[in-house]
Amino acid sequence: xxxxxxxxxxxxxxxxxxxxxxxxxxxxxxxxxxxxxxxxxxxxxxxxxxxxxxxxxxxxxxxxxxxxxxxxxxxxxxxxxxxxxxxxxxxxxxxxxxxxxxxxxxxxxxxxxxxxxxxxxxxxxxxxxxxxxxxxxxxxxxxxxxxxxxxxxxxxxxxxxxxxxxxxxxxxxxxxxxxxxxxxxxxxxxxxxxxxxxxxxxxxxxxxxxxxxxxxxxxxxxxxxxxxxxxxxxxxxxxxxxxxxxxxxxxxxxxxxxxxxxxxxxxxxxxxxxxxxxxxxxxxxxxxxxxxxxxxxxxxxxxxxxxxxxxxxxxxxxxxxxxxxxxxxxxxxxxxxxxxxxxxxxxxxxxxxxxxxxxxxxxxxxxxxxxxxxxxxxxxxxxxxx
Ligand code: GLA
Numbered sequence: 001x002x003x004x005x006x007x008x009x010x011x012x013x014x015x016x017x018x019x020x021x022x023x024x025x026x027x028x029x030x031x032x033x034x035x036x037x038x039x040x041x042x043x044x045x046x047x048x049x050x051x052x053x054x055x056x057x058x059x060x061x062x063x064x065x066x067x068x069x070x071x072x073x074x075x076x077x078x079x080x081x082x083x084x085x086x087x088x089x090x091x092x093x094x095x096x097x098x099x100x101x102x103x104x105x106x107x108x109x110x111x112x113x114x115x116x117x118x119x120x121x122x123x124x125x126x127x128x129x130x131x132x133x134x135x136x137x138x139x140x141x142x143x144x145x146x147x148x149x150x151x152x153x154x155x156x157x158x159x160x161x162x163x164x165x166x167x168x169x170x171x172x173x174x175x176x177x178x179x180x181x182x183x184x185x186x187x188x189x190x191x192x193x194x195x196x197x198x199x200x201x202x203x204x205x206x207x208x209x210x211x212x213x214x215x216x217x218x219x220x221x222x223x224x225x226x227x228x229x230x231x232x233x234x235x236x237x238x239x240x241x242x243x244x245x246x247x248x249x250x251x252x253x254x255x256x257x258x259x260x261x262x263x264x265x266x267x268x269x270x271x272x273x274x275x276x277x278x279x280x281x282x283x284x285x286x287x288x289x290x291x292x293x294x295x296x297x298x299x300x301x302x303x304x305x306x307x308x309x310x311x312x313x314x315x316x317x318x319x320x321x322x323x324x325x326x327x328x329x330x331x332x333x334x335x336x337x338x339x340x341x342x343x344x345x346x347x348x349x350x351x352x353x354x355x356x357x358x359x360x361x362x363x364x365x366x367x368x369x370x371x372x373x374x375x376x377x378x379x380x381x382x383x384x385x386x
Pocket of ligand 1: 036169
């Protein structure tokens with residue numbers, strides 16, 4: 001855990017220059033999980049869990065990175081950027097490489113970063129890493145790029161350099177978040193609108209299982225492929241279909257026999273999830289919290305039974321939440337196989353719920369969970385120019 005001034009101090013101990021400072025955000029997602037890479041909709045928000053970056057150019061071709069939270073460093077020649085065994089370094093080097101591919105003449109940089117964004121918890125610390133560094137380099141080297149273009153660049157870097165075929169939700173939310181709002185994003189057109197995240201008597205709280213299964217990275221590309229397989233199969237009958245976005249439940253049912261059972265379930269989940277998101281956005285606008293809670297629970301069931309990206313720890317916490325007076329809904333958040341649940345809780349029940357959930361979870365798994373209160377905030381931003 002580091003504050004902005006800690007990061008500045010660590011930078012100044014190591015390097016001579018006066019750094020640029022960037023504050024990068026994690027994100028939550030209200031609903032719309034595993035829909036982004038299927039051209040669907042998502043409803044995320046940037047939140048007040050941050051990674052702070054101090055960055056300065058150093059006039060050489062060497063770059064020096066220091067990850068303060070885990071006390072690791074990595075140096076590399078900007079003319080020979082290659083993936084290494086440190087995943088965090090790959091997220092940063094990938095951004096530099098993408099900028100070079102755009103023809104941006106870079107120099108080496110010195111960079112120290114760290115903050116209070118929990119890693120591997122489903123709050124997308126990886127997108128926060130990419131986006132904070134990307135915004136820092138854009139500012140240092142005066143790159144002409146909009147925030148949307150920067151989000152796309154970061155996503156390409158994940159695909160091409162890190163090797164993760166992620167959607168655009170995390171990078172988009174980190175960069176384009178706005179205080180008090182969720183973003184309803186159409187991942188096909190990248191059109192978006194802000195929806196006030198006003199929850200009346202309720203609040204969103206996150207509970208971290210503190211478990212991150214290896215499956216999180218290995219199964220993600222499998223799900224991406226399975227969805228594509230479903231699209232290919234339906235395309236035989238409907239040539240106009242480009243993605244699951246173009247397939248209705250009725251079409252899917254009509255051709256169910258042409259699909260392996262597992263592919264059918266994956267596709268049905270995604271199609272229903274887009275429908276739930278539309279309804280959830282209306283519930284938010286109309287203040288219908290009870291129905292919003294039900295939708296979260298339905299999403300969890302879909303992720304558990306049809307998309308199969310849950311885990312015993314996540315299922316336990318969601319079942320506990322479901323049976324708790326004053327909790328309207330809960331589900332796993334993010335890619336799955338660990339990380340956080342997101343819970344819609346009446347304010348007066350919050351303290352008791354968190355206390356009891358943490359006790360029950362410890363009794364069951366012997367693990368101390370953590371909880372977070374988060375606020376939707378303005379996205380990743382430069383906090384001080386050099
Ligand atoms: C991860 C990916 C996102 C999205 C979610 C699941 O966070 O990075 O693009 O696919 O999983 O909704």
